[in-house]
Amino acid sequence: MRFMFNDDEELGSPMSRPHIERAAQDCLATLVLEPGAGWDVKTERKGVGIFTITTHGVKAHSGNNATDCASAIHPLAEIISQLTGEADHERGTTINVGTVSGGTARNVIAGKASCLIDIRVSATSLHTPLEPISVGVGSDANFVSALGLPVLDGLGASGDGDHARHEHVIVDDIPDRVALVAGVLSRIADARRELSFIGLSRHFLIWRGARLAVRAAYTRV
Template sequence: MTRPPHRKAHDLSAKSLSTWCRGELDELLGDVSMLVRHESPSGEKALLDRTADSIMAWLDRRLGAPDHWTRHDHAEHGDLLEVTYSGATGAPVLMIGHYDTVWPSGTLDGWPFAVRADGTATGPGIYDMKAGLVTGVWAVLALRAFDLPCPTVRFLFNGDEELGSPKSRPHIERAAQDCLAALVLEPGVGWDVKTERKGVGIFTVTTHGVEAHAGNNPTDGASAVHALAEIVHQLTREADHDRGTTINVGTISGGTARNVIAGQASCLIDIRVSEQAEAERIDRVFAALRASDPRVRVRVDGRWSRPPMRLGPASRTLFDLANDVATALRAPLDPISVGGGSDANFVSALGLPVLDGLGASGGGAHARHEHVVVDDIPDRVALVAGLLSRLADEPRGQRHPQDG
């Protein structure tokens, strides 16, 4: 790894950081390739553990021994790595990323990491979000290379994000409390970053009816399938696209045979909301669900896996800092609102400053055309590095007020 001549901070531009990263691009891509080659599907504990082992070794190799680290063990999910490197501030900057992917083991056999002639690199999990982990680590390296101030950095790398972070959520919420800001290394939207995300609800509605012969004694039965059809209609009418509330019934199952009045039926429902008030409204809708046939019982299971992420005053200040760096480096940022959730939602709900989408640019998350734009990697690293440098000085390591 090359080291630039020492330069004073006020002589340095974000473009200089990017230029240095461009000279280290082969090393950067080597780290991305290493992470992609470690398959880490959310449901395969042994593979997740091996990936976490490799990440700890990689951090030691790139950044040296951390000042503090904890591996939060999870019996069924990927462990959470909490790793802190002390810097110019007392309060840390939290950098969040996940190493689990949606891709089952064996995917790599037919889809290995590759840098393609069109200027993209591909492989399972490269965009969502292994290149993002590399972006965060190399941002710290870039600041060190120029002897620039870097805040204390606390990395949180978890292995259950694609499942909704059920085990990691309390650790993320705890770790964020004393931080200057949280930077989430999920993929960006082109050059832009994510400032708002929808809240996510995952629910199952089950109806329990009374079985009977459909031909001989139909009135003795109470169809769970018919009742569920009514309820699906009731629920989908509650969507409010003007307020950002979507309701999707993804699967339906029920009954045992064509000529049997169904005794049970169920459906899986995905709900997205832009406002917490809408989540509360939908909770009231669920509580009031009834079948027209009183013999059919209705049960609702599930949870709101992520609260909505909103752009409050503290996060707006953080975005403005990032925008200053991005404008000097390449182009201004647009604050993007997206429908998917991430671990940024948890930090936002606490009223703490958070910015998401600071990882790779590219596309194809959860799809076979998943890829990152190779030429953008140095600029994305420089953007995060420049933002870290600003946070080391702004406002002299003091925390921003909460959004409230």
């Protein structure tokens, strides 16, 4: 059993991603303890794109040289408007401009401006029966899934309000969620033992078949 803890997930896991991918390669399954949604587990997440757009202008005093310069903020505002207009909520595509920065003072035409953009696109018996759900947020499970490896997400504490002022976990559900993770780990361990037995049986049959073939060949000689 292998445990991995990282502290850069909210940034997109830029430093820990290669370690996650390497650690998952030889695992029978990967369990991600992201917060659960009610009592369900997450079997599908949206794809996540993180982009930075930077515009450059010609910096100058806004009163004396307004016609001899160009603001970096104004074209960035137009780009933001056009970009967010491409969102398609019916198809599960969301576009959010999370931060905008630029300029140095109110009376100075900005020489540089930038914005950070988050784009999400849809991929095509304990308590009550678990139901697989698809959610709009991304997690480190995306990296494992992209490798074509088995992964189950949302096994952490259930709650609501991601990144909002009312973000919370449901304390009364914690024992059940712990039992859920323990049960999943137990089933994976059982599956691993079964696979090991099958593998040993297969090797024995191959060895026995080779031995019989050698004996038959020796008899013919």
